[in-house]
Amino acid sequence: MYIVNDILSAVIVAAKGLYPELDAQIQWDPTLSGDDLKAKIGRVGTWKKPEYGYTFFPDDSSTPTIGISPHIKVTTAAEVLAHELAHVAAGLEAGHGRVWSDAFNAIQLRANEIMARIGEGE
Numbered sequence: 001m002y003i004v005n006d007i008l009s010a011v012i013v014a015a016k017g018l019y020p021e022l023d024a025q026i027q028w029d030p031t032l033s034g035d036d037l038k039a040k041i042g043r044v045g046t047w048k049k050p051e052y053g054y055t056f057f058p059d060d061s062s063t064p065t066i067g068i069s070p071h072i073k074v075t076t077a078a079e080v081l082a083h084e085l086a087h088v089a090a091g092l093e094a095g096h097g098r099v100w101s102d103a104f105n106a107i108q109l110r111a112n113e114i115m116a117r118i119g120e121g122e
């Protein structure tokens, strides 16, 4: 038994399809309030606690950690996940520039295609 149209899984499958090397530890972070649409990228200790999500790149270049607030709508969480996976794909230095936005749009588009296919019964 599983959720047949899980939008979070669709985002992960989309990102893996586009960036086969991409890896991240993804976790719900209940300490993120989810009160305001703010997400941050950075290294630990250098930024204020975000409210929706974050990508943490360890100093030793090991697998990044993505945290998402469990207090937000599932559809919003999926968008935040796509946002954060785009950071992992684009790299820390890309910020929210062109490389990141191209990755974000590509992941979103692919995830929507996957969800549409599920809707049609594949």
Ligand SMILES: [Zn+2]
Pocket (backbone or CB within 6 Å): 039, 040, 041, 083, 087, 096
């Ligand atoms: Zn961001």
